[in-house]
Amino acid sequence: MRTVILDTNVLLDRPIEEILLSMEPCKIVIPLAVVNELDGFKHLDNSRGYCAREAIRFLDSLRPNLHKGFLLESGHIINVEVNHVGVSLPDFLSKDKVDTRIIGVAKGLSEETDGVSLVTQDICVRILADALGIAAENYAAEKVNLKTLYPGWLTINISSEQVQQLYEFNKIEYNDDSILPNQYLVMQDETGGSNLGRYDRQMGCILPLARDLNIFGISPIKNNFQQQFAVDALLNPDIHLVTLLGPAGTGKTLLALAAGLHQVVNLRRYSNLVITRALIPHGGQDIGFLPGTKEEKLNPWMGAIYDNLHFLIRNFTATKYGTDVTPGEKLKSFMQEGYLELEALTYIRGRSIPQQWIIIDEAQNLTKENIKTIVTRAGTGTKLVILGDIQQIDNYRLTAQNNGFVTLIDRFMGNELYAHITLQKTERSQLASLAVELLV
Known part of the structure; x- marks a missing residue:
């Protein structure tokens, strides 16, 4: 099982339970210096303050076994690690800085076992860790693929009979699980014309748009x-x-x-x-x-x-x-x-x-x-x-x-x-x- 050391900025990025869900089961180490730094953010009335409070409450719920390592149902083991004070670090690194203490924990653990990685969003900390032979990686927040982001509408082909249905009965019977509820449709007919509609999944049909789209003196551009x-x-x-x-x-x-x-x-x-x-x-x-x-x-x-x-x-x-x-x-x-x-x-x-x-x-x-x-x-x-x-x-x-x-x-x-x-x-x-x- 690999060991992951979390920097403060990761715990301030999103609630700790979301961070755990984004990681495969591993041993998660939170340096004591990080806990102390979270304490300085908990009073903020923003997302960072919220995440700091969530992390503190979560860790408090795991006492009194944090120093030993607490096994979660997800398979993760969490423990708070005291600074590795005896680790040899370059003299120019101030021992009073939180970053130095975190790097000290990472270096001390990496000297004791394999598969240790420092996870931080701080580029300078990652560079410094790499220079000291410590594996470091960025915590990438969950991202949506913009190329596949739902546009809300699509183009389909319909027959002349379906066009007649649309204008005679104000609907087209159309069952297609690939079309989402309330997805809008540009319907190309056999004559090259375009017809607009909205898919109603419950009714299993395509409905025309509202007849009057004039709103407070304006209308959609032709x-x-x-x-x-x-x-x-x-x-x-x-x-x-x-x-x-x-x-x-x-x-x-x-x-x-x-x-x-x-x-x-x-x-x-x-x-x-x-x-x-x-x-x-x-x-x-x-x-x-x-x-x-x-x-x-x-x-x-x-x-x-x-x-x-x-x-x-x-x-x-x-x-x-x-x-x-x-x-x-x-x-x-x-x-x-x-x-x-x-x-x-x-x-x-x-x-x-x-x-x-x-x-x-x-x-x-x-x-x-x-x-x-x-x-x-x-x-x-x-x-x-x-x-x-x-x-x-x-x-x-x-x-x-x-x-x-x-x-x-x-x-x-x-x-x-x-x-x-x-x-x-x-x-x-x-x-x-x-x-x-x-x-x-």
């Missing part, structure tokens, strides 16, 4: 079938979770806001529209402390949301609004009347949110734990719409393959309550489209 799929999913009350993935300018935020306003203001299907987003500064440059009310603090983060809301509300007419009322005044009135609520993602935890339309923007900057917290807040009758662009990740700890947004898409595909659409065509402008294509 011939953009991905936008048509997105609006159909957004309007379907039986689909409680919708994810839209796509580059800048594909219409994700505009369509989600329009559909939300349409169903909250016009149809009164939901009590209000809650809009939130991950507050991650672009390029990691924080703008610092912001004074004022919650709304004033959120204003710098919600610029894109306000732009889209002003565009949608500008032509909204009602008897109480005169022709001289500006879009900004209409928007303020919408918020005062309770139709709209802008919320910081920080305040979602602990809430139970029933009968509301919730939009989560910039979801590519969220971890798997963030996404889980959000989805578990949805109460009865709530619809959750999550938007993201994996080409614009500002959270330095995440990549296009391991962020919570793509993990959600990968895990939820095939669920009856879920629909996803990957939008590909940029409609904002020719310049925006060219930038998406060239600046990859």
Whole structure:
């Protein structure tokens, strides 16, 4: 059985039980210096603090046998190892540093037995370990294969008889286990025409899209079938979770806001529209402390949301609004009347949110734990719409393959309550489209 020594950064990356599940049965050694370092993170109110607390609680549950080694049901043996103080290390390595103590444990164990490896996400520690003849490896977080990531739609061929079924009976009898529930279809017929539909697994048939895709004064771009799929999913009350993935300018935020306003203001299907987003500064440059009310603090983060809301509300007419009322005044009135609520993602935890339309923007900057917290807040009758662009990740700890947004898409595909659409065509402008294509 090989021996794996875990660095602190690995235990802060994800809950310890997930780390164990990602490893084959082995002997796991946690240096005492790592436990001491975890203690310094446990107070943080973020994912690292959460993982630190989980690791500490887990280790506490294994006492009093940690110093001997505790055999888990999974086949792993865990023990906390005191620093190998007698190990010979170069004089330039400060013995007060945590990294030196971890390397000391790794070197001491590797001198006693074979198959010892130090697992760390710190590149410098791996280089240093290698220089001292210690096997070291990176802990690679679980990643989603973007080439096989569920797009939410596919193209199939249908016969003339099936086309006739679609327009005469508003459905095509179609049983195919390879097509997932709520997967959208571009159906090519024998004459070269294209027909659009959604697969209903329970009914065993393909249904046409909603007849009226006009939402709050806008409609999907003509011939953009991905936008048509997105609006159909957004309007379907039986689909409680919708994810839209796509580059800048594909219409994700505009369509989600329009559909939300349409169903909250016009149809009164939901009590209000809650809009939130991950507050991650672009390029990691924080703008610092912001004074004022919650709304004033959120204003710098919600610029894109306000732009889209002003565009949608500008032509909204009602008897109480005169022709001289500006879009900004209409928007303020919408918020005062309770139709709209802008919320910081920080305040979602602990809430139970029933009968509301919730939009989560910039979801590519969220971890798997963030996404889980959000989805578990949805109460009865709530619809959750999550938007993201994996080409614009500002959270330095995440990549296009391991962020919570793509993990959600990968895990939820095939669920009856879920629909996803990957939008590909940029409609904002020719310049925006060219930038998406060239600046990859």
